Amino acid sequence: MFVDVKLKTPKLKNPLHHCEFPELEYLKPVLITDEKGFQHEYPVMFCRCKSEACTLVELGLWPATPTKPVMAFTFGLMELVEKMFLVAKVSVQQCCASLPGFSKFPIAHRPIEIYRNMLDAFEEFRHFRFDLRALKDICPERDGENICPACPKDCNNFLAGNALRSNQRFAGLDETGIFGRACRHEFPKAFVNLKHGERISYAVWLINDMVSKAKEKNMSYNVLYDISCILHRHLQNSAEFSDILAHINLAIPIFHVYGHKAQCQIMYSPRRVEGCGLTDGEVMERLWSYLRGFASITKEMSPSRRIDALTDCLLHYGRQSKSKLGERLKRRMVRAMELQKTAIETFNEMVNSIPGFDIAQIDTWLNDEKEYFSHKNTVNEGQLVGPLEEWKEKYFVKLQRYYCLRDESVLQGSGDYSVAEETCNK
Ligand SMILES: [Zn+2]
Ligand SMILES: [Zn+2]
Numbered sequence: 001m002f003v004d005v006k007l008k009t010p011k012l013k014n015p016l017h018h019c020e021f022p023e024l025e026y027l028k029p030v031l032i033t034d035e036k037g038f039q040h041e042y043p044v045m046f047c048r049c050k051s052e053a054c055t056l057v058e059l060g061l062w063p064a065t066p067t068k069p070v071m072a073f074t075f076g077l078m079e080l081v082e083k084m085f086l087v088a089k090v091s092v093q094q095c096c097a098s099l100p101g102f103s104k105f106p107i108a109h110r111p112i113e114i115y116r117n118m119l120d121a122f123e124e125f126r127h128f129r130f131d132l133r134a135l136k137d138i139c140p141e142r143d144g145e146n147i148c149p150a151c152p153k154d155c156n157n158f159l160a161g162n163a164l165r166s167n168q169r170f171a172g173l174d175e176t177g178i179f180g181r182a183c184r185h186e187f188p189k190a191f192v193n194l195k196h197g198e199r200i201s202y203a204v205w206l207i208n209d210m211v212s213k214a215k216e217k218n219m220s221y222n223v224l225y226d227i228s229c230i231l232h233r234h235l236q237n238s239a240e241f242s243d244i245l246a247h248i249n250l251a252i253p254i255f256h257v258y259g260h261k262a263q264c265q266i267m268y269s270p271r272r273v274e275g276c277g278l279t280d281g282e283v284m285e286r287l288w289s290y291l292r293g294f295a296s297i298t299k300e301m302s303p304s305r306r307i308d309a310l311t312d313c314l315l316h317y318g319r320q321s322k323s324k325l326g327e328r329l330k331r332r333m334v335r336a337m338e339l340q341k342t343a344i345e346t347f348n349e350m351v352n353s354i355p356g357f358d359i360a361q362i363d364t365w366l367n368d369e370k371e372y373f374s375h376k377n378t379v380n381e382g383q384l385v386g387p388l389e390e391w392k393e394k395y396f397v398k399l400q401r402y403y404c405l406r407d408e409s410v411l412q413g414s415g416d417y418s419v420a421e422e423t424c425n426k
């Protein structure tokens with residue numbers, strides 16, 4: 001049986017606040033929810049010389065609203081929701097609903113719903129935690145949360161904090177996804193909203209942004225992109241962006257490159273592009289597999305909320321990467337050294353088994369191969385874009401167009417793909 005008992009709760013008073021004017025103090029009831037979802041109304045002693053929100057924070061409570069709060073959540077609850085959201089990819093609504101306090105009791109005695117009040121408070125809390133972790137107020141020159149410690153200092157970094165947090169700037173526009181880049185240390189670098197499905201122009205824009213913002217102008221980058229072969233030709237033919245090619249070496253991620261024809265594999269395999277080393281280039285695939293879990297949560301959000309949520313997800317991913325960086329670099333170094341040793345041994349064994357073989361011949365072969373393909377690229381441009389490649393390119397463009405039209409028709413609520421299919425068949 002359930003008995004409704006009213007217990008006299010003690011009043012909460014900030015032990016750190018010693019006011020010279022006790023007449024400024026006043027009591028106000030605040031409904032507090034803890035990490036188990038249980039609610040209690042406590043009389044809280046506020047003082048007119050300090051904002052109510054600040055007093056609550058000093059008491060270890062996060063106010064539901066910054067002004068005149070009547071509801072607050074314990075820091076434990078806010079941290080739990082943050083972990084559930086960023087690590088377990090559970091929406092705030094589901095997280096609030098699954099707190100034991102919200103399901104244990106008969107309906108009449110259930111706590112007041114906190115989801116609506118939690119939504120804004122949670123966003124502010126994440127922002128507060130970002131500032132707290134970055135410690136910018138205490139030490140402005142400290143490297144922020146958004147900087148990869150292993151990248152060169154001149155390398156431009158992921159924009160976060162106020163620079164990226166939204167202010168209804170994207171209201172009314174439909175986003176179909178996000179497109180971005182990360183460094184080889186698994187650290188997110190820059191992201192844009194997609195309005196038209198994946199197009200080559202997004203890649204060009206990101207690379208141009210990266211190259212033009214680099215403080216050290218003679219720095220060169222190795223760029224690994226799924227369709228570097230198409231991007232390369234696009235840049236060669238572009239009057240506006242062709243100078244970018246002087247700053248970048250293009251390659252295709254190691255698993256993607258096997259889907260390309262032999263010529264692409266020779267030109268763009270990371271194992272053949274100088275400076276790529278054993279980098280697999282699949283950083284973005286791993287990042288997408290983390291972000292994919294947020295698709296269903298963020299698709300219902302307003303554009304500004306979505307940007308803030310994704311920003312926090314990327315910052316969390318960066319933090320995780322950073323914490324594993326030392327161990328990862330060590331593991332990769334050991335692996336690289338082992339591989340180099342085995343490769344040299346196997347190579348020498350093989351060469352020694354061929355009588356009268358001249359090692360300099362290999363360099364000649366490599367040069368011949370390079371010469372052949374670079375020649376093919378510049379002189380016989382028409383020949384390079386043979387019927388098969390042209391067909392593939394057309395297919396790619398049509399497929400993009402199809403996805404675009406399909407997304408548009410879904411957004412308009414018709415769900416009718418026939419128009420898209422017809423247009424693409426033309
Ligand atoms: Zn006071
Ligand atoms: Zn890095």
Ligand SMILES: [Zn+2]
Binds near residue numbers: 229230260261264
């Ligand atoms: Zn290709």
